[in-house]
Amino acid sequence: MNILRKISKFSLNGQNLPICRLIKIPKRKFCLKNRLQTEQEISLDENLYWDNLQSSLDESSKAIYPNSSKLLKAEKNVFVLQLKMQYKSKARQSTSADLQLAESISLVETLDNWKVIESHIVGTKKSSSREIFGSGNQDLLSKKISSSGADTLFIVIDRLTNLQVNGLRQTLLGNNPNIAIYDRYKIVLEIFKRNARSSIAKLQIALAEIPYLRHKFENNELFKNVEKRIRKELDFKLKTRSLLNTQRREKQIPLVSVFGYTNVGKTTFIKSITNDEKLKPKNQLFATLDITYHGASLCNSNQDIIFADTIGFINDIPHNLIEAFKTSLSDALNADLFIHLVDSSHPDREAQEKSVNKILLDLAPEEKMKDMLTVYNKIDKVKHFPKSSDTERIMISCKKGDGLIELRNLIEKKILKKLGYLEITLRVAQGSEEFSYLYKNSIVKEVSECDQDSNFVNLKVLFNKSNALKFIKIYPNVKISK
Numbered sequence: 002m003n004i005l006r007k008i009s010k011f012s013l014n015g016q017n018l019p020i021c022r023l024i025k026i027p028k029r030k031f032c033l034k035n036r037l038q039t040e041q042e043i044s045l046d047e048n049l050y051w052d053n054l055q056s057s058l059d060e061s062s063k064a065i066y067p068n069s070s071k072l073l074k075a076e077k078n079v080f081v082l083q084l085k086m087q088y089k090s091k092a093r094q095s096t097s098a099d100l101q102l103a104e105s106i107s108l109v110e111t112l113d114n115w116k117v118i119e120s121h122i123v124g125t126k127k128s129s130s131r132e133i134f135g136s137g138n139q140d141l142l143s144k145k146i147s148s149s150g151a152d153t154l155f156i157v158i159d160r161l162t163n164l165q166v167n168g169l170r171q172t173l174l175g176n177n178p179n180i181a182i183y184d185r186y187k188i189v190l191e192i193f194k195r196n197a198r199s200s201i202a203k204l205q206i207a208l209a210e211i212p213y214l215r216h217k218f219e220n221n222e223l224f225k226n227v228e229k230r231i232r233k234e235l236d237f238k239l240k241t242r243s244l245l246n247t248q249r250r251e252k253q254i255p256l257v258s259v260f261g262y263t264n265v266g267k268t269t270f271i272k273s274i275t276n277d278e279k280l281k282p283k284n285q286l287f288a289t290l291d292i293t294y295h296g297a298s299l300c301n302s303n304q305d306i307i308f309a310d311t312i313g314f315i316n317d318i319p320h321n322l323i324e325a326f327k328t329s330l331s332d333a334l335n336a337d338l339f340i341h342l343v344d345s346s347h348p349d350r351e352a353q354e355k356s357v358n359k360i361l362l363d364l365a366p367e368e369k370m371k372d373m374l375t376v377y378n379k380i381d382k383v384k385h386f387p388k389s390s391d392t393e394r395i396m397i398s399c400k401k402g403d404g405l406i407e408l409r410n411l412i413e414k415k416i417l418k419k420l421g422y423l424e425i426t427l428r429v430a431q432g433s434e435e436f437s438y439l440y441k442n443s444i445v446k447e448v449s450e451c452d453q454d455s456n457f458v459n460l461k462v463l464f465n466k467s468n469a470l471k472f473i474k475i476y477p478n479v480k481i482s483k
């Protein structure tokens with residue numbers, strides 16, 4: 002038996018919460034032998050798990066799937082072809098092909114040692130057919146790719162079919178087997194693989210990859226089996242984590258989940274609020290892949306609170322990846338308050354904001370969305386920010402600290418309301434029993450003199466409902482001040 006290590010993530014200002022201390026889980030092994038023609042036993046308790054799983058899969062898939070862990074560090078020269086299409090979805094209409102290309106290049110350059118050596122925007126209406134490009138474009142692109150010296154072709158399309166890959170290989174690459182073809186799904190998977198830290202994230206990525214691999218193999222049984230094993234292990238891990246969450250709820254520690262497009266500053270924001278030194282914000286897409294929890298105390302009330310740092314979203318996030326992360330997001334989606342952080346300085350801000358709202362609407366209950374705070378970060382980089390018609394915009398700069406105190410107060414107000422806190426002013430005799438009781442059992446926000454009698458003071462207190470009822474029962478004669 003070993004004590005669950007995740008405990009440290011549930012800490013308040015560096016101190017572990019006692020809620021998670023005594024959970025024990027049996028040490029479990031994950032075994033892929035026989036099925037993957039390897040005798041290797043894979044232990045999920047070791048960090049090496051991912052490499053083991055990866056190399057085991059690659060053992061039998063070298064020919065078709067050139068994605069072994071050794072290759073993860075290899076240099077790549079990437080030729081990017083951004084397709085320009087008519088989008089039906091409203092979320093994509095406010096974005097342009099240039100902005101999409103900029104995002105595609107950022108995605109590639111998120112990968113260490115990968116660089117974009119040439120990129121083009123190419124018009125097409127045939128992204129679903131076998132031949133994506135017309136014959137004129139094919140010849141031109143084929144020449145450009147071959148003279149660029151690229152070893153990787155990134156066609157910016159959500160998912161290429163096998164037929165399309167074969168077609169592209171023939172028409173654009175002259176059947177050159179040394180040039181790898183990537184679609185958006187595969188690029189995002191590459192990024193996820195490198196950035197995942199916890200075994201839950203790694204298992205989810207492995208799961209997201211399974212259909213991709215199965216698609217390319219004749220032996221479906223092999224992959225069905227791997228999928229079954231990964232799901233089982235993931236279930237087990239998630240159940241254990243869910244137990245931790247139940248205990249958090251029992252302790253009534255409220256949870257605030259911070260969502261948003263990738264790289265908007267979610268981690269930076271939580272770091273500024275919680276001062277958690279373990280958080281490492283990075284100027285990189287998908288820096289955070291594991292949902293992590295960080296404790297803080299609310300300033301006025303001393304109420305303990307937990308912030309969940311979540312994985313960033315992107316436009317048209319591959320469906321399989323959402324599916325894979327849905328379960329792990331479920332704790333964060335159960336939060337008492339949602340914060341949607343937006344990068345106010347991003348040229349594609351509107352499209353980013355819309356696509357996060359769309360994904361959240363798919364995943365979260367409607368009432369959580371209604372109460373959500375949309376917060377515009379990085380205002381230090383913006384000269385003129387458009388006024389909003391309906392609500393007053395909350396604008397902050399995590400870098401400069403602007404707006405953070407106001408936002409923290411707003412979060413506190415919302416959370417205390419959610420927890421059923423009432424603010425009342427009571428007329429109490431100084432040094433009386435009820436005076437001490439209030440200091441002990443409520444949050445005293447303000448003490449002021451009582452006009453009529455100097456023996457009495459007005460105490461503005463925050464009470465949760467049950468404590469308020471208890472107080473009235475014990476001290477029925479205490480008056481509420483006007």
Ligand SMILES: Nc1nc2c(ncn2[C@@H]2O[C@H](COP(=O)(O)OP(=O)(O)OP(=O)(O)O)[C@@H](O)[C@H]2O)c(=O)[nH]1
Pocket residue numbers: 261262263264265266267268269270281282283284285286287288289290311312313314378379380381382397398399400401
């Ligand atoms: N100028 C400016 N930069 C900021 C601000 N907040 C965050 N950043 C920068 O934005 C970059 C991304 O920050 P992160 O906190 O890692 O963003 P994230 O949303 O957690 O990103 P992912 O985890 O990758 O989705 C970092 O370089 C931060 O320093 C801000 O208010 N102003």
Ligand SMILES: [Mg+2]
Pocket residue numbers: 267268269282288289310311
């Ligand atoms: Mg982050």
